[in-house]
Amino acid sequence: MKARSFRFFAPFAFALSFSFLSAAPARAAGPDPDPWFGKDKALHFSVSAAIAAGGYGVGSAIFDARGHALLLGAGLGVLAGAGKEALDATGYGDPSWKDFTWDLIGVAAGLAVAWTVDLLVRGTGDTHPLFTAPAPGEMKSLGPSGLRVVF
Numbered sequence: 680m681k682a683r684s685f686r687f688f689a690p691f692a693f694a695l696s697f698s699f700l701s702a703a704p705a706r707a708a709g710p711d712p713d714p715w716f717g718k719d720k721a722l723h724f725s726v727s728a729a730i731a732a733g734g735y736g737v738g739s740a741i742f743d744a745r746g747h748a749l750l751l752g753a754g755l756g757v758l759a760g761a762g763k764e765a766l767d768a769t770g771y772g773d774p775s776w777k778d779f780t781w782d783l784i785g786v787a788a789g790l791a792v793a794w795t796v797d798l799l800v801r802g803t804g805d806t807h808p809l810f811t812a813p814a815p816g817e818m819k820s821l822g823p824s825g826l827r828v829v830f
Contacts, residue, residue, distance in 0.1 A: 686736030689724070713775050715823065728792070729755030729774045735793035746810040749790055756786035 714720075734755035738748030760782025767774040799808050 713773070713777055715777055719778065723778050723781040724785035724788070727756050727782040728789030730759045731786040731789035734812040735790055735797070739797055739801075740791075742804055744808055744810070745794065746808075748797075749794065749810075751784055752790050753794065755784065756789060760786070777790050789793075 732750040733752070735748050735752030738751035739745065742748050742751075745798050760779055763772075763780050763782070764774050766772065767778075798809075
């Protein structure tokens with residue numbers, strides 16, 4: 680009879696003790712010194728987007744293939760964001776993974792906008808493929824200087 684009553688009251692005893700322990704007042708945490716949606720995050724996003732879109736624009740003037748232009752824009756945007764965070768880590772600021780995350784989101788957004796505008800302006804075709812590079816050995820002249828890029 681005692682074992683049966685213990686099994687009956689054990690859940691109630693556990694619930695009662697848990698409710699008393701969880702009713703203790705919690706300490707309020709201070710404000711986050713580096714919030715996800717702070718003013719500096721908007722700057723990281725917009726500057727990274729502008730650098731990536733500008734890099735894509737330069738790449739689309741140099742390369743026929745959009746894939747190469749995307750790589751150039753992404754590389755410049757990520758390099759700028761990583762460089763800024765590395766500079767912050769050496770004592771010139773406060774390094775933050777949240778800042779770098781917003782840099783990466785900005786790079787993706789800048790490339791998406793630049794790529795979309797490029798598709799609307801130039802379209803797709805044999806001379807401007809969607810992603811792929813031209814066939815190996817094809818060359819493109821970059822002007823009167825005679826500089827050529829081999830893919």
